[in-house]
Every structure is written in structure tokens, then in C-alpha cells.
Amino acid sequence: MSTITMNTSTQAPPESSAQILVVEDDKTVAEVVSRYLVREGFGVEHVADGGVALARVQDRMPDLIVLDLMLPGVDGREVCRRVRAVSDVPIIMLTALGETGDRIAGLELGADDYLAKPFSPRELVARVKNVLKRSGSGDGRADNSSQLEVGGIRLDRKSREVEIEGRSVDLTQREFDLLAFLMEHPKEVFRREVLLEHVWGYTFGDTSTVTVHVRRLREKIEPDPSNPTFVQTVWGVGYKFGP
Numbered sequence: 478m479s480t481i482t483m484n485t486s487t488q489a490p491p492e493s494s495a496q497i498l499v500v501e502d503d504k505t506v507a508e509v510v511s512r513y514l515v516r517e518g519f520g521v522e523h524v525a526d527g528g529v530a531l532a533r534v535q536d537r538m539p540d541l542i543v544l545d546l547m548l549p550g551v552d553g554r555e556v557c558r559r560v561r562a563v564s565d566v567p568i569i570m571l572t573a574l575g576e577t578g579d580r581i582a583g584l585e586l587g588a589d590d591y592l593a594k595p596f597s598p599r600e601l602v603a604r605v606k607n608v609l610k611r612s613g614s615g616d617g618r619a620d621n622s623s624q625l626e627v628g629g630i631r632l633d634r635k636s637r638e639v640e641i642e643g644r645s646v647d648l649t650q651r652e653f654d655l656l657a658f659l660m661e662h663p664k665e666v667f668r669r670e671v672l673l674e675h676v677w678g679y680t681f682g683d684t685s686t687v688t689v690h691v692r693r694l695r696e697k698i699e700p701d702p703s704n705p706t707f708v709q710t711v712w713g714v715g716y717k718f719g720p
Contacts, residue, residue: 495540495609496520500530500556501571502548506594510543513598514605527551534560541609543601544588545571546579554586561587565649567608569601584689589651590677591686607678612650625660628707628719630698632657641698651676652694655687659708659718668715691716 497514501507502525511521522539524530527548534542542560546553557568570588572579580591589608592601623635631640637653639646648656654676659667667675669684677686695702709717 494518494520496522496537497541497543497605498530498533498539499523499543500527500548500553501525501543501545503545506545506571509598510601513602517602517606519605525549527553527556530556531559534564534566538564538566541567541569541605541612543569543571543605546583547573554582557583557586557588561649565647567612567650569604569608571596580683581685581689584686585693587649587693589649608650611654611678625657627660627663630656630660630707632660639698646697648694648697651690652697655690656694656698656708659716663719664717666711666714666717672716687716 497519499507499510499514499521501510501523504525507523507525511523514521522533524533525548528550530542530544530548531551533539544553544556548556553570557570560566560568568588568590570580570583570591572583572591572593580593583591590604592604623633625632625634629642632638632653634657637650639648639653639656655672658672658676669687672687673679673682673684691708692702695705695708698707699705707718709719711717
């Protein structure tokens with residue numbers, strides 16, 4: 478399948494030069510998405526096939542991937558799984574409207590976010606900016622406050638590294654942000670809607686996104702994910718960090 482590369486180096490200021498890989502087999506959708514991203518100063522490459530996308534990622538990892546779920550050849554789930562096995566590059570998945578099971582499956586495979594079709598291109602651009610902002614190295618805090626250590630978990634905001642009793646733990650960008658937020662507020666209970674706003678930056682949306690990320694986070698940091706000691710559920714309310 479053909480590849481469309483859009484070079485925007487003459488339009489984009491240095492701070493907006495992130496490279497976006499758009500993986501979408503619908504030509505109309507791909508053209509609209511690419512046009513809006515280019516307009517915001519991003520470098521955009523479009524491919525229409527999952528296998529080609531994996532080859533592009535292997536050749537050069539983009540700063541973010543916009544990934545359609547339904548693709549010819551290698552589908553979006555498999556692309557997400559293979560990419561996530563080697564990188565924590567942010568992934569925004571595009572799904573068919575109403576396919577809740579597909580959205581949950583995508584999140585569980587490691588997608589950072591999703592949009593259901595049909596969607597507003599402006600909303601996609603806003604989410605791309607939000608994910609890239611939160612995935613950037615460092616967060617503007619002073620060096621003496623860049624680290625958190627609670628209950629044997631050490632989290633470094635600047636290097637975006639997590640260790641549990643000296644063992645390094647690989648987290649996706651969104652899993653890291655979720656853990657950091659909860660560790661910053663130990664023993665404080667947060668509803669899923671509040672976590673969606675503070676961690677994802679959305680004032681509305683599907684709170685199952687939070688549920689899936691909590692589940693994935695527990696699988697990586699809890700000695701027994703079925704009986705969590707770090708990220709605990711407060712039934713009927715939400716989640717908290719610590720007993």
C-alpha cells in the first residue's frame with residue numbers, strides 16, 4: 478500500500494515538531510486527520526496497512542501513533558501488542574462507534590487512549606496534544622521534588638522511571654501518570670471521573686478507561702493483583718493509594 482509522508486518542517490516551530498504515524502486504511506479519514514495534525518505543526522506519516530506500520534516503527538519510532546483498530550493484514554490489536562512489547566510510545570486507538578469490547582481490548586493491550594468513529598478531528602488533535610504533553614520528560618518541578626517514594630515504590634518524574642524494591646518496572650506513559658497522581662495523594666480516595674480529569678485531562682468520557690488502566694497497573698506493581706496493597710478499590714467510590 479502507498480505511503481503518504483507530509484513534511485511540515487517549514488511550517489512547524491521547534492516545540493511542535495513531534496512526528497505522528499497515522500495508521501488508517503480509510504483514505505478520507507486519513508486525509509482529514511493528517512490535514513488537521515499538519516495544520517497544528519506536527520510531522521505526519523500515513524500508512525494504510527498494519528504490516529507496513531510495524532515496519533515503519535522498526536525503522537524509526539514516531540512520537541505518537543494514531544492507530545485504527547480495523548486494518549487489512551495485521552489488525553490494530555496486533556500492531557498495538559507488538560509495538561507495546563518494545564516501546565511505550567503513546568498510542569491513540571480509533572474504534573467503531575459502540576464497539577465497547579474492542580475499546581476495552583485496545584486499552585488492555587496498552588493503548589493510551591481511544592476515540593470512537595465518527596469523531597471530531599479537533600478532538601483528536603486535542604487528545605494528541607494532551608498525550609504528548611503528559612508523556613514529555615520532566616514536569617517542570619524542582620529537582621528536590623522530582624522523586625516520590627511510598628511503600629517500597631520509588632517514582633522519578635524527570636526520568637519517568639519506577640522501581641519497586643530496586644526492581645525496574647516498565648510502565649506506559651498513562652500508567653506512569655496514573656501511579657504518580659495516586660502516589661502524590663496517598664490514602665486519598667478519587668472517583669474514576671476525577672482521575673479521568675486529572676490524569677487524562679478530560680472533563681467527560683468513558684470511565685472504563687480508568688478501570689482498565691488500574692487493572693494493568695496492578696498487574697505490574699502488585700505482588701498479588703487480585704489482592705492489591707498499593708492501588709486499592711474503595712467500593713462504591715473509587716481508588717486510593719495505600720491502606
